[in-house]
Amino acid sequence: MPLVLGLQIPDDQLARLTRTGFGEVPELLDASGVGYIVLGADRRAAGGASLNPALLGTVFARRTRGLGIVAAAAPQRDHPFNIARRLASLDHLTRGRAGWLALRSDAHLALGATRHGSWAPAGGPVGAELLADAVTAARALWRTWPLESLTRASAAIDRTPDVEVRYADHTGAFATTGPLNVPTTPQGEPIVCWEYEPGDSGHLGVTDIAFVTPRDRAVAVPADPAVTTHVRLHGESARLRSRIAELADDAWGVTGVLVRIGLAELPGFLDTTVPALADAGLIRLRAATGAAGDAPTLRDHLGIPRRPDPDPLRFRAVYAPA
Amino acid sequence: MARDHIVLNINVLDLGISPVAWQLSGLPRDATTTGDYFARIGRLAERGTLDALFLADNPALREDPLRKPGDRALEPTTILATVAAATRHLGLIGTLSTTFNDPVELAERILTLDHLSGGRAAWNAVTTYNPAAGGNFGLTANPDRATRYRRAGEFVDAVLALWRGAATGHEITHRGEFFDLAGRLPLGASPQGHPLLVQAGGSPQGRDLAGRTANAVFTAEMTLAAGLEHYEQVKQGATRHGRPRRDIAILPGLITIIGSTHAEARRRYETARELQDPAAEFTRLGAPLGHDLTDLPLDDPFPRHLLADLDDPNAFEGSLGFRESLVRGIRDRIAARGRAYTLREALFEFGAGGHRRIIGTPEDVADTIEEWFRAGAADGFNLMPDAFPQGLEIFVDEVVPILRRRKLFRYEYTETTLRERFGISPVTAHAAA
Numbered sequence: 001m002p003l004v005l006g007l008q009i010p011d012d013q014l015a016r017l018t019r020t021g022f023g024e025v026p027e028l029l030d031a032s033g034v035g036y037i038v039l040g041a042d043r044r045a046a047g048g049a050s051l052n053p054a055l056l057g058t059v060f061a062r063r064t065r066g067l068g069i070v071a072a073a074a075p076q077r078d079h080p081f082n083i084a085r086r087l088a089s090l091d092h093l094t095r096g097r098a099g100w101l102a103l104r105s106d107a108h109l110a111l112g113a114t115r116h117g118s119w120a121p122a123g124g125p126v127g128a129e130l131l132a133d134a135v136t137a138a139r140a141l142w143r144t145w146p147l148e149s150l151t152r153a154s155a156a157i158d159r160t161p162d163v164e165v166r167y168a169d170h171t172g173a174f175a176t177t178g179p180l181n182v183p184t185t186p187q188g189e190p191i192v193c194w195e196y197e198p199g200d201s202g203h204l205g206v207t208d209i210a211f212v213t214p215r216d217r218a219v220a221v222p223a224d225p226a227v228t229t230h231v232r233l234h235g236e237s238a239r240l241r242s243r244i245a246e247l248a249d250d251a252w253g254v255t256g257v258l259v260r261i262g263l264a265e266l267p268g269f270l271d272t273t274v275p276a277l278a279d280a281g282l283i284r285l286r287a288a289t290g291a292a293g294d295a296p297t298l299r300d301h302l303g304i305p306r307r308p309d310p311d312p313l314r315f316r317a318v319y320a321p322a
Numbered sequence: 323m324a325r326d327h328i329v330l331n332i333n334v335l336d337l338g339i340s341p342v343a344w345q346l347s348g349l350p351r352d353a354t355t356t357g358d359y360f361a362r363i364g365r366l367a368e369r370g371t372l373d374a375l376f377l378a379d380n381p382a383l384r385e386d387p388l389r390k391p392g393d394r395a396l397e398p399t400t401i402l403a404t405v406a407a408a409t410r411h412l413g414l415i416g417t418l419s420t421t422f423n424d425p426v427e428l429a430e431r432i433l434t435l436d437h438l439s440g441g442r443a444a445w446n447a448v449t450t451y452n453p454a455a456g457g458n459f460g461l462t463a464n465p466d467r468a469t470r471y472r473r474a475g476e477f478v479d480a481v482l483a484l485w486r487g488a489a490t491g492h493e494i495t496h497r498g499e500f501f502d503l504a505g506r507l508p509l510g511a512s513p514q515g516h517p518l519l520v521q522a523g524g525s526p527q528g529r530d531l532a533g534r535t536a537n538a539v540f541t542a543e544m545t546l547a548a549g550l551e552h553y554e555q556v557k558q559g560a561t562r563h564g565r566p567r568r569d570i571a572i573l574p575g576l577i578t579i580i581g582s583t584h585a586e587a588r589r590r591y592e593t594a595r596e597l598q599d600p601a602a603e604f605t606r607l608g609a610p611l612g613h614d615l616t617d618l619p620l621d622d623p624f625p626r627h628l629l630a631d632l633d634d635p636n637a638f639e640g641s642l643g644f645r646e647s648l649v650r651g652i653r654d655r656i657a658a659r660g661r662a663y664t665l666r667e668a669l670f671e672f673g674a675g676g677h678r679r680i681i682g683t684p685e686d687v688a689d690t691i692e693e694w695f696r697a698g699a700a701d702g703f704n705l706m707p708d709a710f711p712q713g714l715e716i717f718v719d720e721v722v723p724i725l726r727r728r729k730l731f732r733y734e735y736t737e738t739t740l741r742e743r744f745g746i747s748p749v750t751a752h753a754a755a
Contacts, residue, residue, distance in 0.1 A: 015509070018437050050508040052434035058403035059438055062357060077424040081381065081458045082397075089400040093357040109426050111505035118424045119459065149387045150352035150395075156388045163388065177457030181383040183355060183395055319386035 002284035003248050004256035004302055005274070006070070006230060008038040012048030013263045014056065025266070026063040032270040033278070033285030035301055036068025038101055038258060043072050044195060046107035053101075054086045061094040066286050068298035070099035070193055074106040075134035076117035080174045084138035087190045088182040096186030096297035100138070101193045102207065104131040120173040132203040133172040135192055139206070140168035142189035143312040144179035159321065166315035179318055187297035188306040193230075196220045208304050211258055214243065218252075226307060228255040235261030235269055241277065248282045256302070257283070325745060328695050328730050329538070329571050329702025331374040331415065332367045332717075334360070337392035338709035339577055339675050340594050341602035344392035346709035351391035360401050361408035363710060370718030371732050373743060374413025374444070375405055376540070376704055381422050382454040389599075399431055406439035413442045413740035415520055415538075421450040421470055422459050425480035430507050432481075432517050433488060441513030441739035445481070446520040446540065447531075449474045451639060467636050471527040473500050478519065478535050485516035489749050514739035515749025524552070524643020525635075533559020536570055537746050540704050542644050542676050543574040544651030549699030569746050571701040574694070575677035578687055579708045580716045591681045594708060603673030610644040610676055620666040629653055644676045677706060684720035691721075692730060 007029065017023055029037055037060070040053030053071035060069050071090060073083045083100070091098035104127055105113070115126040125133065145165045149155050155163040168178030194200070194207040196216055204210050205224045212220040213232050220229065231254055233243055240259070247254045261269050277283040286301055299306065336354045337343035344351065353359045367375055377398040385393055402414040414435060418428055428445070436443035449470040456464045465473065476498045484503075487494040489511040495504045521532035522540035529552075532539045539556055543549040553572050560570045579594075581587030601616065608615040611628050618625060629649045632638050638645065651672060656663045671679075680687050694700040707713020725731035737743040 019440075019513075046508075048508070049510065051437065052431045055399060055403040055431060055434045055438060058357075058400045059407045062361070062404060062407040077427040079422065079459050082423065085381070085397045086400060089396040092355045092396060093400060093404055108508040109430060111426050111503040113426075113503075145383065145387065147352070147355070150350075150355065150391055156391075159388060165383065165387065175460035179383050181381070181394060182397065183352075183387070318383070319388065 001248055001255070002281055003244065003254065004035045004230070005277070005283045005285070006036045006038060006068070006256060006258040007034050007235075008041050008258055008260045009263060009266065010260070011040060011042040011050040014039070015049035015051050017263070018051065022059070025263070026060045026067070028267065028270055030064035030067045032274055033288070034067065034270070034274065035256070035284075035286060036070050036097075036099065036298060038070045038072070038193070040072030041101060041195070043074070043106045043108050044103060046110070050108050054090055057090050057098070058093055061090065061097070064094075066097070066295035068097050068099060068191075068301065069094055070101050070191070072101040072103050072106070074103040074109070075119065075131065075174065076105045076113050077109050079119040079176075080134040080137040081141060081176050081178075081180070083134070084141040084180055085182050087138070088142055088180065088185055091185035091187065091190045092182070095295070096299070097295070098185075099191035099193055099209075099298060101195070102131055102135050103195065104128065116173075124173045128197070128200045128203040130173055131194075132206045134174050135194075135206040137168070137170040137172060137174045137176050139189065139192070139307075140170045140310050141176060141178045141180040143184065143310060144168050144315065145181070145183040146312070147183040147185065150183060161313055161317075164317040164320050166312050166317050169315060187299040191298055191302065191304060209256070209302070217254065228302070228304060229253060230256035230258045232258050232260065235259045235273075236265060240273070241282070244277060244282045245280075325568070325571070325701055327732055328691060328725065329573060329744065330372045330731065331376045331413070331573060331702070331704045332363070332372050332714060333376045333378065333575065333704045333706045334363055334710065335378060335706060336394050338713055339706045340708040341390070341598040341606075342594050343709040344390070345597050346594060347392065347711070349392070352395075354392055355395045357404040360404050363714065364405035364409045364412055366711060366714055366718060368409045368412045370722045371735055372412065372718075373702070374415050374442075374740060375402070376415040376446070377401060377417055379417040379419070380452050380455065381419055381450060382452055382458055384454070399435060402435055402443070403438060406435065406442065411442075411735040413444060413743065414439055415444040415446055417446040417448055417522070419450040419455075420447055420474040420477040421465065422455060425477045425501055426484065426503055426507075429481040429484040430509070433485060433507060433509050433512060436512035436514065436517045437509060441741065443512075444518035444520050444537070444740060446522055447474060447478050447481075447536075448522055451641065453639070467525070467527070467638075471525075471531070475531055476500050478531065482519065482535065486749070489515045511749070514741040518740055518744065518746060523641070524646055525641070528643060529556055529559060532556055532570065533565075534563045537741075537744060538571040538573055541572060541574045542647040543699070544647050544672070544678055545654055546694065546697060546699055547654075548647065548650050549574055549694060550697060553699050566747065571744055573702050573704045574700050575706055576690070576703040577674055577677050577679040577706045577708070578713060578717060579679070579681040580684060580687060580713065580721070582683065584682055584686075587681045587683065590708070603669045606675055607648070607669055607673040610640055610648050612638060612640050612645065615665065618665055620669075621664050623661045624652060624656060624663050624665050624668050648672055648676065675706070684716065684724060687717070687721045688724040688728070691725065692728060695730065
């Protein structure tokens with residue numbers, strides 16, 4: 001099975017390009033057919049400079065038409081309501097190409113933050129359990145305001161149940177009533193990604209994609225069919241092609257690779273390596289975008305259907321006429 | 323008059339401040355979910371050499387989108403980053419709540435916007451009193467006013483310390499009632515050092531916070547007399563805190579309904595009024611007064627008890643600034659008109675959204691702007707057209723040229739950062755403060 005290809009450029013290298021408007025990086029990535037870019041993944045460990053991933057993603061959104069844009073955010077200093085709102089906004093601004101890399105903490109924003117962070121109760125869950133609650137809260141919020149309330153001509157007249165705004169009523173470490181003040185997006189809701197760490201298996205069910213290292217792959221691939229696995233690889237590795245071939249061949253249920261690549265190596269990688277991998281049937285690139293700008297969504301490219309749950313029709317309506 | 327030029331910001335209340343902005347706009351119901359909409363507004367504002375694009379915000383859904391499409395549908399900093407990518411000069415002012423954000427996360431996000439835009443970003447620091455917001459953040463009730471403002475004061479101090487630390491490369495330590503933090507942000511100085519700070523709020527606590535920290539204040543003034551008084555209050559507040567008067571620009575809101583002639587402007591307004599739900603004006607006048615007006619007789623004298631001084635301002639749940647400005651405006655009208663001033667007239671004059679409103683020609687709008695600026699009641703305005711894009715187009719094409727001819731407004735942008743454009747002291751002067 002050809003694999004989806006995601007890329008991750010070191011955050012500090014991108015940050016250094018700010019004053020030059022990132023050169024042609026967004027346009028090159030977009031033209032290459034690479035599936036998605038991940039912004040802010042280095043925030044798991046404090047490093048050099050880093051721009052806010054969602055806002056950097058927004059600038060990339062204006063300069064690309066098909067590239068998936070996955071932005072990191074942690075619920076450590078930001079309530080899931082705010083994260084859900086920002087990522088859903090990015091999803092609208094990309095016309096359905098956004099993803100959330102859910103981090104348990106953001107080393108760049110830690111500055112003495114406690115393990116439970118600014119919003120969750122002290123003494124409650126921490127780590128993967130707390131992050132899973134944040135994802136669950138965000139997913140509920142993402143389903144509270146149907147976009148059809150604005151796009152279906154008859155919505156205001158007919159008020160069928162599927163266009164009503166509803167409460168999320170999420171109770172957990174991150175309780176939130178909602179509704180979210182961003183409507184559902186062109187791909188329904190952003191794709192959720194998660195950096196696997198040993199011991200996470202019990203919590204991965206909330207995510208769409210688990211990023212795992214080659215070493216963790218054997219234990220990390222979740223039993224849950226709703227969760228797909230993308231393996232992290234280094235773009236400069238001499239074994240990159242054989243690694244990808246191995247993953248494309250195997251029966252582990254891996255559907256993609258996330259390749260970390262430096263800016264210096266990026267042009268060569270996009271010009272030579274990516275077409276060669278695609279020609280060999282090892283990776284699957286995005287279809288070229290037509291002039292109308294009707295690019296497939298990130299969800300379409302990944303082949304990840306929208307989850308059936310939570311079913312918003314089970315939520316309380318906010319404005320339904322008495 | 324502190325400046326040679328008027329400051330003009332466009333307050334993009336999504337499709338406009340009119341309750342029927344969506345109908346007036348002629349745009350699709352989902353226009354405000356697209357980046358293209360805001361990029362277009364940004365480019366239009368830049369065509370008129372306006373100072374900045376301003377976004378209000380509330381972390382909660384305000385109205386049923388089935389009844390009132392065209393309201394806010396995207397998070398403000400993502401809208402501003404979109405506008406940043408579509409423009410070169412326009413300032414970017416985003417409202418973000420101190421009640422429902424974290425100072426480290428917010429400081430980093432707005433500083434990123436400042437880097438991405440080449441030094442054009444500002445944060446409008448507010449507290450959130452909207453009861454609908456609390457539940458979104460797991461609260462059963464919002465914190466009371468005193469707590470909100472203590473948190474806001476500490477929040478602003480923490481953000482400014484983080485920004486100065488970023489600009490100077492120093493780690494900072496903050497220990498307070500609400501926040502404990504130590505370290506520095508993952509970014510250095512922005513092209514303007516760090517973002518500007520804006521404040522909006524007319525409560526005594528809000529004005530004090532503005533005098534101490536803000537570079538601009540967005541105010542609600544119904545009359546020139548009130549505008550003059552509050553202008554001096556805030557400027558003196560800045561002086562008391564050892565800051566130069568020029569470091570804070572005072573910008574009342576101005577709602578505009580513009581037509582080529584008086585009659586045309588009036589028709590535009592009447593059309594909107596016929597389209598809108600009659601309850602809209604009751605809500606817009608009643609909510610800031612803290613009263614439900616719906617069952618009151620329209621043609622009786624305006625009820626005086628609604629204008630009485632509050633026994634306990636801290637217990638008032640709405641905005642004290644909006645209330646004060648409205649109460650004063652209506653009292654002035656009653657004093658001028660005697661007992662004959664009715665609720666119907668008050669709804670017509672003050673039911674538009676808590677700010678001064680002009681229904682008139684481009685000349686009328688320019689006259690008001692000039693009058694307030696020269697009198698010393700405003701350094702500029704936060705403009706609120708009834709509906710986009712027409713309300714902004716006519717301002718850019720017809721009001722701006724008049725202001726230019728009167729030497730009150732720029733023909734082209736000459737500064738690269740918002741700090742330079744507003745004439746605010748450079749960061750280095752304050753870095754050690």
